Each structure stands twice: as C-alpha cells, then as structure tokens.
Amino acid sequence: MSYPVRRIGESLITLFLVSVVVFAGVRALPGDTATALAGEEPTPEAIAQIRESYGLDDNIVVQYLRYVRHAATGDLGISSRTGLPVLDSVLEALPVTLELSALALLLAVVVGVGAGVVAAVRRGRPEEWLVNAVALLGLSVPAFWLGIVLVLAFAIAVPVFAASGFVPFGVDPMENLRHMVLPVIVLGSGLAAVVMRQTRAAMLGSLSADYVRTARAKGLSRRQVIMGHALRNSLVTVVTVLGLQLGHLISGAVVTEQIFVLPGFGKLTIDAVFSRDYAMVQGVVLFTSAAYILVNLLVDLAYSVIDPRIRLGGAQ
Amino acid sequence: MRQRTSGPSDRPPPPSRHRPRPAALTTLAARVLCVLLAGATAGCASLASPTAEVGADRMADPRPVRDGGTLTIALKSDPDKLDPTLASTAVGRTVFAAMCEKLYDVDAENRIVPQLAAAPPTTSDKGRTVTIRLRRGVRFADGTRMDAKAVKTSLDRHRTLTGSVRASELKPITSVSAVGEDTVRLRLSKPYVPLLALLADRSGMVMSPTALQRYGTGFASHPTCVGPFRYTERVVGDRIVLDKDPNYYDADAVHLRRVVYRTITDGNVRLANLQSGDIQVGDQMDPVQVGRALTEPGLQLFNSPSLGYYGLTLNIGNTKGAGAPPGRIDTPIARDVRVREAFDLALDRGLINTIVFQGRYRPTCGPLPSGTPYATGTRCPARDPAKARRLLKAAGVATPVRVRLQISTTPEDNRLGQVVQAMAKEAGFAVSLAPTEFATGLEHSRAGDFQAATTNWSGRLDPAGNIDAFTGTGGAQNYGGLSDPAIDRLIAEGGATASGADRRKIYARLVERIRARHTVLYLIQPTNYVSATKEVAGLKVFGDGLIRVKDAGYAKGGS
Numbered sequence: 001m002s003y004p005v006r007r008i009g010e011s012l013i014t015l016f017l018v019s020v021v022v023f024a025g026v027r028a029l030p031g032d033t034a035t036a037l038a039g040e041e042p043t044p045e046a047i048a049q050i051r052e053s054y055g056l057d058d059n060i061v062v063q064y065l066r067y068v069r070h071a072a073t074g075d076l077g078i079s080s081r082t083g084l085p086v087l088d089s090v091l092e093a094l095p096v097t098l099e100l101s102a103l104a105l106l107l108a109v110v111v112g113v114g115a116g117v118v119a120a121v122r123r124g125r126p127e128e129w130l131v132n133a134v135a136l137l138g139l140s141v142p143a144f145w146l147g148i149v150l151v152l153a154f155a156i157a158v159p160v161f162a163a164s165g166f167v168p169f170g171v172d173p174m175e176n177l178r179h180m181v182l183p184v185i186v187l188g189s190g191l192a193a194v195v196m197r198q199t200r201a202a203m204l205g206s207l208s209a210d211y212v213r214t215a216r217a218k219g220l221s222r223r224q225v226i227m228g229h230a231l232r233n234s235l236v237t238v239v240t241v242l243g244l245q246l247g248h249l250i251s252g253a254v255v256t257e258q259i260f261v262l263p264g265f266g267k268l269t270i271d272a273v274f275s276r277d278y279a280m281v282q283g284v285v286l287f288t289s290a291a292y293i294l295v296n297l298l299v300d301l302a303y304s305v306i307d308p309r310i311r312l313g314g315a316q
Numbered sequence: 317m318r319q320r321t322s323g324p325s326d327r328p329p330p331p332s333r334h335r336p337r338p339a340a341l342t343t344l345a346a347r348v349l350c351v352l353l354a355g356a357t358a359g360c361a362s363l364a365s366p367t368a369e370v371g372a373d374r375m376a377d378p379r380p381v382r383d384g385g386t387l388t389i390a391l392k393s394d395p396d397k398l399d400p401t402l403a404s405t406a407v408g409r410t411v412f413a414a415m416c417e418k419l420y421d422v423d424a425e426n427r428i429v430p431q432l433a434a435a436p437p438t439t440s441d442k443g444r445t446v447t448i449r450l451r452r453g454v455r456f457a458d459g460t461r462m463d464a465k466a467v468k469t470s471l472d473r474h475r476t477l478t479g480s481v482r483a484s485e486l487k488p489i490t491s492v493s494a495v496g497e498d499t500v501r502l503r504l505s506k507p508y509v510p511l512l513a514l515l516a517d518r519s520g521m522v523m524s525p526t527a528l529q530r531y532g533t534g535f536a537s538h539p540t541c542v543g544p545f546r547y548t549e550r551v552v553g554d555r556i557v558l559d560k561d562p563n564y565y566d567a568d569a570v571h572l573r574r575v576v577y578r579t580i581t582d583g584n585v586r587l588a589n590l591q592s593g594d595i596q597v598g599d600q601m602d603p604v605q606v607g608r609a610l611t612e613p614g615l616q617l618f619n620s621p622s623l624g625y626y627g628l629t630l631n632i633g634n635t636k637g638a639g640a641p642p643g644r645i646d647t648p649i650a651r652d653v654r655v656r657e658a659f660d661l662a663l664d665r666g667l668i669n670t671i672v673f674q675g676r677y678r679p680t681c682g683p684l685p686s687g688t689p690y691a692t693g694t695r696c697p698a699r700d701p702a703k704a705r706r707l708l709k710a711a712g713v714a715t716p717v718r719v720r721l722q723i724s725t726t727p728e729d730n731r732l733g734q735v736v737q738a739m740a741k742e743a744g745f746a747v748s749l750a751p752t753e754f755a756t757g758l759e760h761s762r763a764g765d766f767q768a769a770t771t772n773w774s775g776r777l778d779p780a781g782n783i784d785a786f787t788g789t790g791g792a793q794n795y796g797g798l799s800d801p802a803i804d805r806l807i808a809e810g811g812a813t814a815s816g817a818d819r820r821k822i823y824a825r826l827v828e829r830i831r832a833r834h835t836v837l838y839l840i841q842p843t844n845y846v847s848a849t850k851e852v853a854g855l856k857v858f859g860d861g862l863i864r865v866k867d868a869g870y871a872k873g874g875s
Contacts, residue, residue, distance in 0.1 A: 030753075030755075030756040030759070031753065031754075031756040031757075031758065032755070032758075032759045032762075033755075035755070035758050035759050036754075036755040036758060036759075037404065038404055038481065042758070042762060042793070043484040043639070043785075043792040044637075044638075044639045044792060045483065045484055046479070046480070046481050046483070046484060049478050049480070049483075050479050052478065053478055053479045079552070081394075081396050081397070082394075082395075082396060082397055082398075082536065082550075082552050083396075083397035083398075083399060083533075083534075083536030083537070084536065084537055084550070084552060089552040089553075092551050093552075093553070148584070148588075151585075151588050151592070155588065155592040155594075156588060156591045159592055159593065162592070162594055163588045163589045163591075163592040163594050164578075164580065164585060164588075164589050164594055165554075165578065165589075165594060166554065258581075258582070259585065261554075261578070261579070261580050261585060261589075263551050263552070263553050263554030263555075267553045267554075268552065268553050271394055271552075271553050271579075274753070274754060274755060275396075275755065276755050
C-alpha cells in the first residue's frame with residue numbers, strides 16, 4: 001500500500017474514533033441539557049417534552065447511530081439551543097476561524113522564519129539578542145492579556161482597529177482587515193516566537209554543516225548559501241514544528257475568538273458547551289478534528305516530498 | 317440562505333469612533349503609553365474625565381432623534397430560539413421586544429398597558445372568561461393580517477406545541493376562540509389574575525399563522541411577528557439583524573433603519589466596544605463596568621430597578637427533585653427554622669450590596685420588587701450575630717454549623733459567597749463554597765443536590781411570577797423543597813383575587829409567611845443598567861429590563 005493511501009486510511013479511522021469520543025464525552029459532562037434548555041422556568045413538563053423532542057431518553061448507542069446516520073448524509077442535526085441547523089452555523093463559523101488561523105500562520109511563518117534566519121546569521125550580535133528577547137516576550141505573554149492591551153491601545157486610545165466583531169472579506173476587504181489585525185497578532189505572536197526559535201536552531205545546525213562549507217568553498221554567494229542551502233535544509237524542522245503547532249493554533253483561536261468576539265469555531269464551541277448543545281458541540285468538534293487531521297496528513301505528505309527517505313521508509 | 321449584510325453602509329451616520337487629530341496626538345500617545353504600561357488591570361484613571369454619579373432612575377432619553385442609521389446593541393449572552401413558544405432565555409426577550417409585540421406591554425411605571433390589544437381585557441363568569449379586543453389594521457412582517465384567528469393560532473400553539481415553554485404558564489386556559497375579527501375569548505378553568513402579566517410577556521406574542529404554516533418547527537429561523545423591526549438574519553454567537561418593518565402599524569414613528577444585536581459575554585469587552593464605538597448600546601452592564609462607564613464622557617447610563625432578586629435558597633426538603641413531594645433532610649439548617657433564622661441574621665444586606673455590587677443595587681428582604689404596586693416595603697432586619705448565636709444555642713446544634721454554599725462561577729457570585737462566608741462565620745457557621753458551572757448548578761438545584769445555593773431571578777411583573785413557583789408546594793422552581801399549607805393557600809388566594817387592594821393584603825401576608833420560613837433569603841434587588849453612547853437617544857429601559865428601541869435613534873444635532 002502506498003504511503004499516501006495508508007496515511008489517508010489512518011486519518012479516516014482517527015476521525016471515526018474522534019466522533020465516538022466526542023459523542024460520549026459531551027454526554028459525560030455534568031449538567032442536564034434538557035434543564036439547561038428549559039431556561040429560567042424549567043418545569044418538569046417542559047423538561048420531559050424537551051427530552052422527547054431531542055431523543056435524549058434513548059440509549060446512548062441508539063443516539064450515536066442516529067447521529068452517524070444523519071452525519072453521513074451531511075445532516076449534523078438541529079441546535080437544541082437556537083433551533084437552527086448545526087451545519088449552517090458551522091459553515092458560517094468556518095471561514096472566520098480559517099481566515100484567522102491562516103493569517104496567524106502567515107504572520108508566524110513570515111515573521112518567525114525571517115527573524116530566525118536573522119538571529120542565526122547574526123549570532124552573538126545585538127540583532128540576535130533583540131530577536132531572542134522579542135521571541136521570549138511572544139512566548140510568555142498570555143493571549144488574553146495581549147488582546148486586552150491591544151484593544152485598549154489600538155481600538156480605544158488610538159482607534160485604528162476594531163475592538164471586536166467580524167466583517168467578511170467579500171463584503172468589505174478593508175473592514176475585514178480592520179477587524180482581523182489585532183486577533184491575528186494575538187494568535188500569531190506565540191507561534192511566530194516558536195517558529196523563530198526553531199528556525200534559528202535549525203539554521204545554526206545547517207550553517208555549521210559540511211555541505212554549507214562545501215557550498216561556500218564552491219564560491220556561492222552568501223545569499224545563495226543561506227537561502228538555497230542552509231534555509232532549505234532547515235525547513236523540514238520548521239514544517240514539523242508548524243504541523244505540531246497547528247493544533248495549538250486552532251485551540252488558541254478559541255481564546256482569541258472570545259477576546260475579540262469573532263463568530264468562529266471557538267466561540268461557537270464554548271457557547272454550545274455551556275448550554276449543553278450536544279449537536280452543536282459534536283458538529284464543531286468533528287469539523288475541527290477533521291481540519292486537524294487533514295493538516296497533519298498534509299504535513300506528513302509534505303515531508304515525503306521534501307525528504308524522499310520518509311516516503312520510501314513508509315513504503316517498506 | 318442568510319446573507320452577511322453588515323458592512324460600512326450599515327454603520328451609523330455619526331460614528332463615535334473619533335479619528336485622531338493632530339492636536340490630540342500627544343494625548344493619544346500618552347494614552348497608548350499609559351495603556352501599554354498599565355496593562356489590562358490598572359487603567360488610566362487620571363486621563364479620564366469624571367462625570368456625574370448614578371442618580372435617580374433614568375429609564376428613557378427624550379431627546380428628539382433623526383431618521384436612519386444602525387444601532388448595534390451588545391447582549392450579555394446569545395439568545396436561544398427566536399420562537400416565542402420555545403424561547404427560554406431572558407436575553408431573548410430583549411430581541412423579541414423589537415420584533416414581536418404582545419397583547420399587552422409594560423410601561424415605565426410597571427403598569428400593564430395594551431399593545432396589540434386595543435384595551436384592557438374584560439372578565440365575566442366570575443373571572444373564568446376573559447375577552448380581549450384587538451387593535452385593528454395591524455399587519456405581520458410578512459404583510460398578512462393580524463386578527464383574532466391569528467391570536468387564537470398563536471395561543472393554541474403556546475399551549476400545545478411539544479416542547480413549549482409557555483404551556484405550563486397558560487395551563488389555566490381551557491380554550492381560545494375567535495369572536496369576530498378583532499375579539500378573542502379565553503375560557504379558564506379557574507380565575508387566574510396573573511394571566512394578564514403573562515400576556516404582557518412571551519405568552520402574549522402573536523405569530524403570523526402564514527409563517528407558522530410555512531416554516532413549522534423551523535419558525536425560529538424565520539420569526540415573523542408584528543413589530544417595529546422585522547427579522548433579517550442571524551449568525552449564531554455573533555449577531556441578530558433586524559430591519560425596520562414597513563408593514564408596522566406605527567412605522568412612521570420608527571427612526572432607525574436597522575438594529576443589530578451582538579453577543580458579547582464579557583462585560584469588560586462590552587465596555588471596550590462601547591468606548592471604541594463598535595457598539596452603541598451595552599445591555600446588562602455589571603456594577604463594576606457601570607463604575608468605569610461613569611468616567612467616560614462619551615457614554616450615558618440608563619437604570620431602572622429590576623423586577624428580580626438575588627438571594628440564597630436553603631434546601632429544607634428537596635430530596636427527589638423540584639416539583640416532587642418534599643422529603644426529610646437531616647442537617648441543622650434543614651431541620652430547624654431557628655438555625656435558618658440565625659443564618660439570615662448573620663447577613664448584612666447593606667454591606668453585601670456595598671462590597672459585592674459596588675453599592676449600585678438595593679438591599680431587599682422579600683420577593684416583591686420596589687416600584688411595583690405589590691411592593692410590601694418590608695424593613696429588613698439588622699444584622700445581629702449575637703442573636704444568631706443565641707438562636708443556635710436554643711436550637712441545641714453544635715457550632716460551627718457547617719453549610720456548603722453552591723455558587724456560580726461569575727465574579728459576583730464569588731464575591732457574594734466570600735462575603736456570606738465571612739459574615740456567617742461570626743454567627744457560628746462554617747460556610748464552604750462550591751463554585752459550580754451554570755448548567756451543572758441548575759441541575760444540582762433542581763435535583764436537590766445542595767445545602768444552600770445562590771439564586772438569581774430576573775423577575776416578573778405580577779407577584780405570582782416571583783413567588784408561586786419558588787415557594788408553593790411542588791413549585792417547578794421550589795428548589796428548597798418548602799411546603800407550607802398556609803403559603804399554598806395564600807398563593808391560591810392571590811391568583812384568584814381580582815381586586816388590587818385585596819391582592820396587596822394577601823401578598824403582604826404571603827411575604828411575611830415566606831420570610832418567617834427562612835427558606836429563600838432575599839438579599840438584593842438588582843438594577844438594570846444599560847450603557848449607551850451619547851449620540852443615541854429615544855432609548856427606553858423599563859423595570860422588566862428590556863431595551864425598547866422603537867423610538868430610538870441618533871440624536872438630532874449630535875449629543
């Protein structure tokens with residue numbers, strides 16, 4: 001079996017296991033969904049009717065099979081809290097989280113790789129200390145604190161960016177940017193610091209390797225040596241780190257979306273968990289897991305392209 | 317398919333986002349520096365301009381407004397279903413206030429006034445028949461006629477739809493009939509005076525029969541009622557957009573083009589968005605944020621006494637769940653009313669208000685809010701730890717009496733729990749705090765899995781709404797398991813007595829009896845605080861806490 005086919009198969013099995021764990025997990029939460037749904041005046045009659053309406057009295061296996069049967073046809077159910085189709089809410093939230101994550105990733109790669117290269121090339125000089133200090137700050141500052149400070153500074157004191165909310169890019173690109181800058185900085189800064197440190201370490205290793213010495217001896221320019229040889233060979237490490245950190249990027253989006261009131265997956269999940277909205281939690285987690293699994297799959301496939309030994313090893 | 321329609325064209329004409337001018341750059345730079353240095357906790361008080369303290373109740377802003385613009389209102393939580401029959405959250409009522417009118421409404425003096433009804437109801441057959449005459453020439457948002465048949469369809473749906481949260485409150489209604497085009501007759505199984513107040517809430521909302529037939533249980537995705545604004549779109553967790561309804565019978569009086577409700581759960585973030593101008597109105601501002609809002613020259617405050625209360629519920633008999641017959645709980649606080657009275661005497665309501673709620677709410681010791689016709693004006697007993705200790709001694713219990721207090725995870729409840737803990741200690745109690753997430757705490761309370769728990773009720777206009785379900789035997793929210801024939805008898809009398817004067821006497825006796833049982837310890841009457849930017853005028857915030865936007869808009873000539 002070829003390496004890509006095997007990895008795709010593994011990913012599908014993982015997704016199935018995730019669905020089982022999530023389904024059982026949300027039902028293991030303390031707090032009764034029917035009571036939560038009955039709101040301020042939870043009469044026994046209303047609670048009983050809600051249980052009946054949402055099939056909550058059925059056996060958990062029956063509920064799971066019903067869920068899988070519907071999910072297989074693209075029906076993720078109706079939100080018990082809002083009465084709206086889960087799929088609609090998920091599809092509305094998806095672009096927000098995707099845009100936030102993608103921009104944060106872009107920021108992390110551009111800033112992190114660039115700063116990492118500078119730190120490695122300018123080793124022992126003030127530039128390296130400065131980059132290290134900024135990276136340490138990026139790693140240490142909690143997202144919620146950074147978010148609040150940025151809002152106070154750049155949405156209230158100097159009102160350049162929006163304090164919260166989301167405007168789709170398709171509706172108004174400039175407004176979209178105004179709303180996304182601060183969340184992207186908050187979400188991307190930590191990852192940028194990680195990427196910078198890994199790039200710097202990998203570059204330091206590469207710059208002292210024999211092939212770099214050989215390249216220099218061949219008379220290649222400094223730029224060609226750094227960008228064409230040292231950086232390229234360091235990218236396997238960076239791609240690995242990015243793959244591992246993407247999970248943190250998605251989980252970090254939960255906090256960022258709360259701070260900036262972005263209607264993405266994070267906010268949707270938290271609201272759903274607190275109201276014991278089973279269908280919504282399952283839908284969101286299933287989508288998030290699928291995204292995470294897909295990203296890991298792509299990273300693994302990218303590995304095999306960058307380093308053929310992985311592909312061949314897999315084939316053996 | 318819902319459209320995302322917010323964009324620059326939706327923004328209000330005079331955005332309160334002040335662009336920096338050269339002359340102000342130094343100040344702005346100082347502000348930024350201050351913010352960066354102080355971080356999120358300290359703030360920059362010295363740079364803020366102080367304004368007046370909260371004074372008397374301020375429920376409306378009478379300034380004239382101009383037509384047009386979008387008003388963005390931040391809600392504390394995301395409303396549930398936008399279906400009057402199935403909705404159960406208090407915050408959802410605020411959205412309904414703009415798009416789903418009711419047979420009756422509440423005015424600034426907490427009086428019930430006709431809304432879709434043309435006049436107060438008439439009763440006959442010793443209160444068992446209620447006749448309601450409807451306003452004529454009214455159309456739903458979909459253009460269809462609002463008439464007696466539509467009211468019958470809506471009331472029958474409230475009474476019978478599976479999962480209806482309204483069904484229990486409309487239980488006394490045995491039948492609804494349309495008598496002509498503009499008259500509805502309700503037959504009741506017994507005289508039920510609180511019905512009028514219920515028809516001034518979600519039970520009195522009238523839905524378009526055409527829309528009900530078309531969308532069925534999906535009505536929440538297309539709520540169609542009579543209101544100054546009609547439903548346009550909802551993005552779950554983010555916003556609900558309503559647009560001015562040209563079919564509305566009083567459309568000429570509506571100024572705003574659009575109202576957007578956004579969910580911003582964190583009070584600090586709500587305030588930050590008000591300050592930045594991204595929202596114009598912040599609902600349910602906490603006392604801490606009210607204090608900060610008062611230092612902002614660009615903001616104004618609306619405040620009205622709420623109809624609800626904060627309190628503590630002591631479990632004396634809830635062993636099988638609320639609604640089930642009470643059982644026996646073998647703890648000192650459940651066994652002996654003297655122990656509960658001692659616990660009550662340990663608490664200083666004034667100090668609780670000062671410490672927990674920044675002195676911005678009102679101490680209370682009964683379920684009926686001030687500012688309503690049934691307010692009893694009961695003077696709260698002073699804190700008396702010495703008397704409390706004497707009561708514990710007389711009860712013969714070993715001290716300290718251990719009490720586990722379930723609190724929610726909000727900052728207010730945390731502070732309340734700590735203050736109660738400290739006060740009770742002096743009187744001979746050892747209170748341990750059990751912070752519990754909302755849904756879990758609700759289940760514990762309902763199941764009777766608690767000794768003492770904080771209680772927060774948003775309140776209802778009719779006294780029955782604040783009493784019956786909480787203290788009547790088998791009441792759906794009688795989490796303390798109180799069962800007292802005298803209380804049950806007075807509840808029944810209060811519900812069936814039409815005369816206001818007689819009802820007042822009954823509820824005065826009822827409140828005294830409830831207080832004597834010390835099962836629900838009423839502590840605080842909250843205040844509804846709504847903060848808005850100064851450009852906004854015409855807003856109304858009455859005792860029910862709902863923000864009324866029908867007359868709202870942007871002030872003529874600016875603020």
